[in-house]
Amino acid sequence: MGLLDNLLGNGGQAASLMGVASDLLDKVGGVQGLVQVLQQHGLGEQVQSWIGTGENQPVSGSALGQALDKAGLGNLVQEAASKVGMDPDTLLGHLSDLLPAAINHLTPNGQTPEAGASSGGLDLGSLAGLASKFLSK
Structure with missing residues (x-):
């Protein structure tokens, strides 16, 4: 499956989720800023596991939401959820x-990646595939 198939496979939700990210x-x-x-x-402990070479520790949608709220980014989540037609809790779960x-x-x-490098070599094809995988759960 190609990038377009991945993006369209979930009614465009994978593309929406990638846009939010x-x-x-x-x-x-x-990436460094996030x-x-x-x-x-x-x-900190969870994020360090994602960067390291071992197994990724999970994070709940509510814990992610709390961290983003504390950082003053709660409005971004609210706006993004509205834009993609999901409630904020569902978006945070994804x-x-x-x-x-x-x-x-x-x-x-x-x-x-260096500060300010938003993509850090972002491979949209593989990340869109990741988004599709998580939306199909």
């Missing part, structure tokens, strides 16, 4: 599944 990365200054925000607001895999993918050598 991309907006979040842009808002906080890329990692710092989540570490500073209670998810993001809590997607972000560990995405950050792991974007930090293959256990290093975050």
Whole structure:
């Protein structure tokens, strides 16, 4: 399956979810910024596992929502949920599944990309596939 098939396979929700993740990365200054925000607001151990080479620790949608709220990004979640036609809890649930895999993918050598690099070598095809995988659960 190609990128287009992945994006359309879930009624465009995978594309919407990737758009939300991309907006979040842009808002906080890329992967390094998101990692710092989540570490500073209670998810340090989980985030470190996503960067490292071991197994990714899970994060709940509510814990992710609390961290983003503490960082002043709660409005972004509300706006994004409205834009994609999901309630915020559902969106956070999908993001809590997607972000560990995405950050792991974007930090293959256990290093975050330079500050301001929103994509860090972002492979949209594989990340869209990740989004589709999590939406089909």
